[in-house]
Amino acid sequence: xxxxxxxxxxxxxxxxxxxxxxxxxxxxxxxxxxxxxxxxxxxxxxxxxxxxxxxxxxxxxxxxxxxxxxxxxxxxxxxxxxxxxxxxxxxxxxxxxxxxxxxxxxxxxxxxxxxxxxxxxxxxxxxxxxxxxxxxxxxxxxxxxxxxxxxxxxxxxxxxxxxxxxxxxxxxxxxxxxxxxxxxxxxxxxxxxxxxxxxxxxxxxxxxxxxxxxxxxxxxxxxxxxxxxxxxxxxxxxxxxxxxxxxxxxxxxxxxxxxxxxxxxxxxxxxxxxxxxxxxxxxxxxxxxxxxxxxxxxxxxxxxxxxxxxxxxxxxxxxxxxxxxxxxxxxxxxxxxxxxxxxxxxxxxxxxxxxxxxxxxxxxxxxxxxxxxxxxxxxxxxxxxxxxxxxxxxxxxxxxxxxxxxxxxxxxxxxxxxxxxxxxxxxxxxxxxxxx
Amino acid sequence: xxxxxxxxxxxxxxxxxxxxxxxxxxxxxxxxxxxxxxxxxxxxxxxxxxxxxxxxxxxxxxxxxxxxxxxxxxxxxxxxxxxxxxxxxxxxxxxxxxxxxxxxxxxxxxxxxxxxxxxxxxxxxxxxxxxxxxxxxxxxxxxxxxxxxxxxxxxxxxxxxxxxxxxxxxxxxxxxxxxxxxxxxxxxxxxxxxxxxxxxxxxxxxxxxxxxxxxxxxxxxxxxxxxxxxxxxxxxxxxxxxxxxxxxxxxxxxxxxxxxxxxxxxxxxxxxxxxxxxxxxxxxxxxxxxxxxxxxxxxxxxxxxxxxxxxxxxxxxxxxxxxxxxxxxxxxxxxxxxxxxxxxxxxxxxxxxxxxxxxxxxxxxxxxxxxxxxxxxxxxxxxxxxxxxxxxxxxxxxxxxxxxxxxxxxxxxxxxxxxxxxxxxxxxxxxxxxxx
Numbered sequence: 001x002x003x004x005x006x007x008x009x010x011x012x013x014x015x016x017x018x019x020x021x022x023x024x025x026x027x028x029x030x031x032x033x034x035x036x037x038x039x040x041x042x043x044x045x046x047x048x049x050x051x052x053x054x055x056x057x058x059x060x061x062x063x064x065x066x067x068x069x070x071x072x073x074x075x076x077x078x079x080x081x082x083x084x085x086x087x088x089x090x091x092x093x094x095x096x097x098x099x100x101x102x103x104x105x106x107x108x109x110x111x112x113x114x115x116x117x118x119x120x121x122x123x124x125x126x127x128x129x130x131x132x133x134x135x136x137x138x139x140x141x142x143x144x145x146x147x148x149x150x151x152x153x154x155x156x157x158x159x160x161x162x163x164x165x166x167x168x169x170x171x172x173x174x175x176x177x178x179x180x181x182x183x184x185x186x187x188x189x190x191x192x193x194x195x196x197x198x199x200x201x202x203x204x205x206x207x208x209x210x211x212x213x214x215x216x217x218x219x220x221x222x223x224x225x226x227x228x229x230x231x232x233x234x235x236x237x238x239x240x241x242x243x244x245x246x247x248x249x250x251x252x253x254x255x256x257x258x259x260x261x262x263x264x265x266x267x268x269x270x271x272x273x274x275x276x277x278x279x280x281x282x283x284x285x286x287x288x289x290x291x292x293x294x295x296x297x298x299x300x301x302x303x304x305x306x307x308x309x310x311x312x313x314x315x316x317x318x319x320x321x322x323x324x325x326x327x328x329x330x331x332x333x334x335x336x337x338x339x340x341x342x343x344x345x346x347x348x349x350x351x352x353x354x355x356x357x358x359x360x361x362x363x364x365x366x367x368x369x370x371x372x373x374x375x376x377x378x379x380x381x382x383x384x385x386x387x388x389x390x391x392x393x394x395x396x397x398x399x400x401x402x403x404x405x406x407x408x409x410x411x412x413x414x415x416x417x418x419x420x421x422x423x424x425x426x427x428x429x430x431x432x433x434x435x436x
Numbered sequence: 437x438x439x440x441x442x443x444x445x446x447x448x449x450x451x452x453x454x455x456x457x458x459x460x461x462x463x464x465x466x467x468x469x470x471x472x473x474x475x476x477x478x479x480x481x482x483x484x485x486x487x488x489x490x491x492x493x494x495x496x497x498x499x500x501x502x503x504x505x506x507x508x509x510x511x512x513x514x515x516x517x518x519x520x521x522x523x524x525x526x527x528x529x530x531x532x533x534x535x536x537x538x539x540x541x542x543x544x545x546x547x548x549x550x551x552x553x554x555x556x557x558x559x560x561x562x563x564x565x566x567x568x569x570x571x572x573x574x575x576x577x578x579x580x581x582x583x584x585x586x587x588x589x590x591x592x593x594x595x596x597x598x599x600x601x602x603x604x605x606x607x608x609x610x611x612x613x614x615x616x617x618x619x620x621x622x623x624x625x626x627x628x629x630x631x632x633x634x635x636x637x638x639x640x641x642x643x644x645x646x647x648x649x650x651x652x653x654x655x656x657x658x659x660x661x662x663x664x665x666x667x668x669x670x671x672x673x674x675x676x677x678x679x680x681x682x683x684x685x686x687x688x689x690x691x692x693x694x695x696x697x698x699x700x701x702x703x704x705x706x707x708x709x710x711x712x713x714x715x716x717x718x719x720x721x722x723x724x725x726x727x728x729x730x731x732x733x734x735x736x737x738x739x740x741x742x743x744x745x746x747x748x749x750x751x752x753x754x755x756x757x758x759x760x761x762x763x764x765x766x767x768x769x770x771x772x773x774x775x776x777x778x779x780x781x782x783x784x785x786x787x788x789x790x791x792x793x794x795x796x797x798x799x800x801x802x803x804x805x806x807x808x809x810x811x812x813x814x815x816x817x818x819x820x821x822x823x824x825x826x827x828x829x830x831x832x833x834x835x836x837x838x839x840x841x842x843x844x845x846x847x848x849x850x851x852x853x854x855x856x857x858x859x860x861x862x863x864x865x866x867x868x869x870x871x872x
Contacts, residue, residue: 007649019846021584021726023723025584025586025725025726028586029583029584031651031770031771031774031808032583032651032769032770033583034604034771034773035764093854106786106812129581134727135582135724135726135728135730137573137580137581137582140576140577140580140581141573141576141577141581144573144576144748144751144752145565145573145576145577146571146573146744146748147465147468147469147747147748147751148457148461148465148743148744148747148748149461149744150464150750152796215467215468229503231743263664271712273709273733274711275710276707276709276710276712288571288744289460289461290457290461290571290741290743290744291571291734291735291740291741291744291745292568292571292735292738292740292741293734293735294571294572294733294734294735294736295731295732295733295734296730296731296732296733297709297731297732297733298727298729298730298732299727299728299729303725304727304728305726305727305728307584307726308582308585308724308726308727311583311584311726311728312580312581312582312583312584313503315580315583315584316580319765321763323759323760323761323764324761325755325758325759325760325761325764326754328759328761329755330468330470333468334467334468335467335468335469335470338467346871385487392440396842397799
């Protein structure tokens with residue numbers, strides 16, 4: 001039979017998008033691939049909800065095994081998300097010699113090691129373009145487009161929800177809690193938003209990108225993660241005065257001897273292309289030792305952008321099926337025997353410049369006490385903004401420091417926050433001046 | 437013998453860059469590909485100049501045939517540029533069943549039809565990532581990353597020289613001629629800069645991108661091309677007042693019934709990501725019907741970025757050699773039998789908004805004469821700026837129009853420029869408000 005037969009497990013939002021793409025652009029894809037993609041079976045527990053797409057020629061089932069064990073199906077798309085049963089389904093696909101496409105970043109960040117190893121052991125491919133940056137072709141760009149490069153750094157805006165919230169706060173939308181609530185009402189944030197705003201979701205994606213860039217195993221729990229909840233519009237405004245925007249950045253700096261990997265609010269120079277990435281958009285700024293700085297930009301989530309990535313992966317694996325070229329590109333962009341564990345530098349040893357906002361009683365000697373403690377901890381001040389004088393009330397004192405170690409900053413701020421003249425926990429945000 | 441053997445024709449700037457990449461990152465590339473890339477032969481007329489790279493293990497020759505006819509070589513890199521003998525060398529490679537990597541945009545834009553057809557006929561691959569956007573992986577993104585999409589529009593800053601000149605003029609660097617001369621002195625512009633500043637080079641690149649997006653033959657002479665030489669700092673300043681930057685854009689708008697393809701100075705909304713692309717950087721803003729808007733950004737030229745793209749192509753073809761999967765991805769992203777001629781809409785029929793700057797004598801009734809002629813030609817005015825009143829001297833009157841057809845604008849300006857109160861040729865620049 002002509003064509004490449006595929007199965008889908010998970011008929012939710014993205015799954016419906018995939019069906020829609022195959023329906024609307026199927027003939028275009030056939031012109032490109034040379035053969036039709038035939039969606040033979042879909043498995044989902046819910047077979048009743050109308051997804052608004054035609055499944056007349058598809059066999060629907062509540063039993064995922066009917067997809068996994070169908071001998072005619074050579075590629076299975078896993079879109080149920082979460083750890084289990086997604087993990088078991090994928091491992092079962094491998095045993096059935098089926099190639100897999102997944103968008104499941106959490107699963108790959110935590111269990112990627114096992115999953116990639118098992119795929120190799122069974123001689124099948126697993127593709128996961130949709131796991132990072134929605135429809136942006138960043139995974140294949142790292143694996144193929146930049147194959148001649150040692151990747152030296154990656155800076156990503158990888159979470160649409162948190163970028164939307166920061167953009168709204170920058171545009172005068174109010175305090176974090178208020179903007180979050182509006183985002184939830186508009187459907188831009190989940191009812192439980194913690195994966196997004198606490199930085200877990202972008203950290204999952206960073207783990208995947210870092211694995212690809214270095215060809216290695218990344219221990220997810222070694223990636224430092226800090227969310228948005230302590231950022232106030234005041235910090236965004238002061239940052240602008242210093243010439244920076246506040247972004248939730250996923251950062252990897254890769255040197256031969258050590259790797260930094262961290263997700264946290266970051267001051268980004270206002271003229272840097274990442275500063276212009278607003279709303280739910282995503283972007284990945286990648287520097288290679290040959291190509292120099294590059295950036296990949298687009299919608300980081302949503303039904304159709306994600307479906308675009310899923311189908312591009314299916315087409316790639318279908319080409320491998322048709323040309324008997326499975327394993328043509330290594331999953332982690334390096335051959336098995338070169339896959340190594342990547343050691344990640346402790347966040348307390350990471351050196352950056354810092355933005356600090358102190359809430360202090362405005363009386364003589366306060367600034368000198370603070371700067372004294374900073375100095376004792378090897379933190380020197382590059383610039384200070386102090387406005388408004390309201391005796392005996394809290395006033396903000398805002399500083400930009402020179403480069404300082406995380407450990408020193410923690411120690412200094414612990415001492416400063418215990419001073420009686422300091423009225424609230426000091427806000428501190430890392431600064432990245434050189435993003436390549 | 438282990439490894440994939442390659443040959444290089446053209447040991448100039450980019451060729452030396454390729455040798456350097458293979459030397460410095462060869463072992464990294466081997467970890468990714470699984471086999472070494474072995475540069476066996478280099479052909480160039482000049483074998484004396486020191487390129488600063490090691491060629492100890494390479495056989496140098498002045499005779500390209502020694503590369504083309506070496507039976508051990510399976511991939512030939514063509515980097516001599518120009519039409520001949522590059523074209524003949526490439527066609528000869530195909531006859532010898534060798535896959536080809538080239539950066540030669542002019543050749544592909546003019547002779548692509550013949551070259552792609554001959555590659556198909558001989559069952560070999562030709563890759564050309566380096567022909568557009570330096571190291572930016574835009575060709576493979578169109579062919580593979582966005583394979584699920586009907587591409588609906590492309591907007592590219594595809595020429596570093598002209599973007600550098602416009603950026604300098606925007607930053608107060610002076611008139612066009614002066615900035616061009618400085619760019620030449622700094623090596624950012626050629627001694628004969630016409631290919632760049634007249635828009636020929638970006639039009640070559642647009643022809644290639646459009647062929648990829650539509651899977652078709654593009655007649656290069658149907659792409660309207662207009663250069664920078666009439667733009668003055670005054671126009672850049674007025675554009676900023678209207679909320680726009682002036683960019684030399686390569687534009688393709690693709691509808692089922694018709695295709696627009698044109699290169700000209702363009703007013704781009706200041707908040708659009710393309711407005712933030714400065715200096716010699718390039719970017720391609722691509723919209724697909726599934727993925728939505730995406731952007732690809734990086735250094736558009738230069739030895740090492742271009743070498744990055746060349747080597748990524750070599751690796752891709754080497755994978756095809758190792759997996760016997762030549763033809764796996766179609767050259768123009770569509771199978772042969774679907775390649776069609778792409779009809780391009782006549783520029784006079786293209787509808788855009790317009791920026792116009794009239795140099796007029798400042799006396800009563802002038803604005804009404806001009807707007808009368810515009811009105812008679814179905815051009816309506818959206819906004820006017822008129823500053824400075826110097827009786828009997830030339831003053832600028834600047835307008836933004838609503839949407840108007842090219843033909844109507846040409847006719848109206850011809851009549852207006854013949855008025856005795858109009859002292860100089862009217863400057864008109866197309867405006868693009870919606871770039872997706």
